[in-house]
Amino acid sequence: NWPWENHMNSERKKTLAVVIPAYNEELNIEHLVRDLLAQNTTRVTLERIFVYSDGSTDKTGDIVKKIPDSRIVYIDGVERRGVAHATNELFKQASSDILVFLNADVAVKDPLFLEKISDPIIHNAADMTSCRLQPLWPATFFEKILHASFDYKNAVFESWNSGDNLYTCHGPVRAFSRSLYSQMHFTQSVADDMYSYLYATKHGFRYRFAEGTAVYFRLPDSFKDHTRQSVRFFQSQEVLYKEFGKTFVEQYANLPYWLLVRSLPKTLLRYPLRLPLYVGITFATRMLSIFRPSVAHTDTWEIAQSSKFVEKTALRLTVKEYLFLWSRRIVFS
Secondary structure, eight states, rough: OOOOHHHHHHHOOEEEEEEEESSSOOTHHHHHHHHTTTOOEEEEEEEEEEEEEEOSSSSHHHHTTTSSSSSSSEEEESSSOOOOHHHHHHHHHSSSEOOOOEEEBBHHHHHTHHHHHHHHHHTOOOSSSEEEEEOEEEESSEEEHHHHHHHHHHHHHHHHHGOOGGGGTTTTEEEEEHHHHOOOOOOOOTTHHHHHHHHHHTTTEEEEEEEEEEEEEEOOHHHHHHHHHHHHHHHHHHHHHHHHOOHHHHHHHHOOHHHHHHHHHHHHOOOHHHHHHHHHHHHHHHHHHSSSSOOOOOOOOOOOGGGGGGGTTOOOOHHHHHHHHHHHOOOOO
16 A cells, blocks of 8 residues: 555544443453453554443452553542443543443453454444353353353344344443443443443434454352342333333333244253253242342442452353354454
């Protein structure tokens, strides 16, 4: 290319920032930030990685501040105020063309993750994206039950409307265009993933599922930790109905029954014991959500410690899982 052509190409690159709310994430935060700094970026420019400590009492801040890169911005929120407040503060700090939101307890092992999740926004085909959540290989029997449910749910969600739906908009990983994140404001810490999708849809923004990449996370390894997450999920309907109206929410939340039934036999054949057990666990947590005090009006809650990501356990996948991810061009460094 001629020199001026290279200059023009560089001017077309979108700027990108990553925002990470963190509460006591000393186990994983360094691995996540360093993997983001090592990303291959030719179509975007990584301007900043914002880490907002939401009242952390561990070594999260010390670890982040020791990473020698000027693109890292550490914000110390002295008082714990919840994910919604942290996210709103991070949105205010950012000014890049694209903003990628990540939970602090995930792993990014695709060296092109930032480009892939940003691709629909780069090409003006979407204002918000998300990608596959890939559980790490389960270590306990309870994790194996949840892992079976993820296989089933991923098969259902990713086949409905080519993956462009409410259920593939995953809370731990989302990307936003500046036109969207500059006006979005979270009012509650529960159901922030569904809130994002419904807010974008209601205000005329477009969502796309970026199927060619993934982030990794640990499943809860006990019923107690799983309950903490599931009860919040079930009780989040109260928040969404109040914000958007029941009819609007159900328009995008009600899955076709034929799709649920179609994906069931294959999963049952693979997990003849685990999937029925998961149905029982889901019923139990649904009952608990009815009788337990609502979390809809609180922005902080007890954290499920077992789902905190530990780098040493990363990417222990079966051959079948690896081949599936490879077929989707989801690769690992």
